Amino acid sequence: MERSVWQRVPVREVPPEERRYDFREVNLGYTYEDAIVEASRCIFCRRPFCVEACPFHQDVVGYLERIKEGDFVGAMQVILRDNPLPAVCGRVCPHPCETVCPRGRKGDPIAIAWLKRAAADYAPDVQFPEPAPPTGFRVAIVGAGPAGLTAAWYLRLQGHSVTVYDAMDEPGGMLHFGIPTFRLPREAWHQDLERLKALDIEWRMGVKLGEHVTLEELQQQYDAVLIAIGALKQRWMNIPGEDLEGVWHVIDFVKAVNLGNAPDLKGKKVAVIGGGFSAIDAVRMAIRLGADAFILYRRDRAQMPAAQEEVKHAEEEGVTIHFLVNPTRFIGENGRLVAIEVQRQQLGEPDESGRPRPVPIPGSEFIMPADVVVEAISQEVDLSVLPEPLRGRRVIAVNSENLQTSIPGVFAAGDAVTGPWDVPNAIASGRKAAQAIHAWLMERKRVTV
Ligand SMILES: Cc1cc2nc3c(=O)[nH]c(=O)nc-3n(C[C@H](O)[C@H](O)[C@H](O)COP(=O)(O)OP(=O)(O)OC[C@H]3O[C@@H](n4cnc5c(N)ncnc54)[C@H](O)[C@@H]3O)c2cc1C
Structure with a gap:
């Protein structure tokens, strides 16, 4: 069936049943041909909202025009004028540019970030221009x-x-x-x-x-x-039981896993507290290390700061997200974590972040068994x-x-x-x-x- 111009060209991904057991990249990027088709959906707005929405005003129109022509080297040259990290941004940027893309009003926004990655994938050797003569500073x-x-x-x-x-x-x-x-x-x-x-x-x-x-x-x-x-620097919730063995802060946890010192989580129940990038990353890491891992988040799905795509990937991999709950204490036996006391929340008036404030429901506390907890509330x-x-x-x-x-x-x-x-x-x-x-x-x- 022919795809309409309102539909995004899908990207290739490793299926959830394969990827939940290893740390291989999930998103496999566009083929050369798919990147050209996706870039050709751009209407090249005269006033590009995508450029305005980018914190460093990447010339999106400039690089999509070149990809549309099959000129990936030219696209990289345009990207490298504003951005020294294209391969990184093409993978992890939360792409505020896509939220304002006019194509998104009736269909799917242009896959601006995936197209940046395509430029980095197919023209990796493009270098920066020569530096200016030495200033002596x-x-x-x-x-x-x-x-x-x-x-x-x-x-x-x-x-x-x-x-x-x-x-x-x-x-x-x-x-x-x-x-x-x-x-x-x-x-x-x-x-x-x-x-x-x-x-x-x-x-x-x-x-x-x-x-x-x-x-x-x-x-x-x-x-x-x-x-x-x-x-x-680690920011803790400051609730009883944080000194128990099995309680981690997210920075220590992701550092340990990324630098080859992952804890043994096989068969363990791992609770990750938070709803941002780092919480979703930690829970997906725990799943890959063989844990039964879940998220505790004090607001609702719509308020999660993590990208929807990451949340979707986590759920596909078997992560359960418990919304509107907040831990009140960690419970231990012989110095080791065994459970978490959790209190239900309801949404109240907006707080300084503009999101509805979580309000505790008195008397709604309950106990959840857990061997490990990772606090990912902030740094x-x-x-x-x-x-x-x-x-x-x-x-x-x-x-x-x-x-x-x-x-x-x-x-x-x-x-x-x-x-x-x-x-x-x-x-x-x-x-x-x-x-x-x-x-x-x-x-x-x-x-x-
Ligand atoms: C798990 C996780 C996942 C994330 N995922 C994303 C994502 O998908 N997309 C996204 O856009 N953002 C993401 N973020 C946020 C993003 O990584 C940060 O906002 C960004 O890295 C901040 O860049 P920075 O250069 O300010 O600091 P950092 O990247 O934190 O770098 C600071 C550097 O300073 C060094 N340093 C610290 N103290 C000293 C000292 N006293 N002396 C010398 N060196 C020091 C550190 O070693 C470090 O290398 C994520 C964050 C986390 C924790």
Whole structure:
């Protein structure tokens, strides 16, 4: 049967019954031909809402036009003008661009993210343009997640010399130790990393700010410093029983699984608390490790922050989601978790996030058996590694116009400034900070010449 232009070309996926047992990538991407057919559904709006909706204003129209012509190299060249992480974004971006696509009013929006991935799949060797001649300025970037890497890319292309520091042994931040390989395989992310490595950036891995090096030392050695340390500090629910064996925070859990130290979950009952990206990833990891895993979420399906597609994938793989429930205490025996006391909730007035507030129903508590629990409610910024003037309320304090802190020449970007958010916003923030650093350095040159 012929597909109408309102229908999206489906993407190939590993079937749930096969994929729930391993960490292979689930989404297999478009074939070359399917990508061209899907790009040809675009009506190439004169005022492209997709570009406006993208946090860093990716030129979507430009790359879809080229894919439509079968020019995947041209598409990659367009993408790489705005975005140093196309293979990553084509897989994990929550694609706000698709929500506003006019095709979506009557049918399926264009698969903008999958088409970015197709460009990365079929033109992986396209490189960035040559950097500008050396400026003589040296910039230190602390944190090699998407925000820090984006800033490194932009500043390097302007001709500055860039050194990236990270506490971990490998760059990537959440791309390395957070997002699971069944959504972002190492080879895909390394495709973007290799392109960045070709830019002659200096990498100082295994160096932690506040432990191995201080901000003052960096200020002495560099002309400007960018802090992009993410929001990796664990935020707990603060309920009784969190000290029991078997209770994890999501960052520790995903790190352990991604870095090859997964706990033995075979046959165990695993409860994951939360409704965002990290909760869905943790529960799908637990399923793959042989657990009977389920989600406890205090609001309803419509309020889940995770992408609907990820929720669908989790349910196909056998995850049960319990809505409108919230844990009130963890119950142990001999120091080990055995059950969770859970209270039913109902939806009330909207809270500061705009979503209906979960309101506990008194007397509705019940007990659910569990061997392991993973709290995935939130994270915060570790401000303890920074000097006092940089410590804002929960995040690094910056001037929102240029992301400069109150210390001249010290800037901050990414989750460390916004609180936990997402990859496209980290990219946008990294680029904004880099543009401000570039302007600041150029200003100094003008004054000192
Ligand atoms: C499990 C999980 C799944 C996610 N899935 C998605 C998704 O599908 N799509 C999406 O858009 N977003 C997703 N996110 C969110 C996204 O990963 C983050 O918003 C993004 O990585 C933030 O980028 P960043 O560069 O600000 O920080 P990070 O990626 O957190 O990187 C910060 C870096 O700073 C380093 N660092 C920290 N402290 C120090 C220090 N003192 N000294 C030196 N280095 C330091 C860390 O080692 C790390 O490498 C997910 C998050 C999690 C936890």
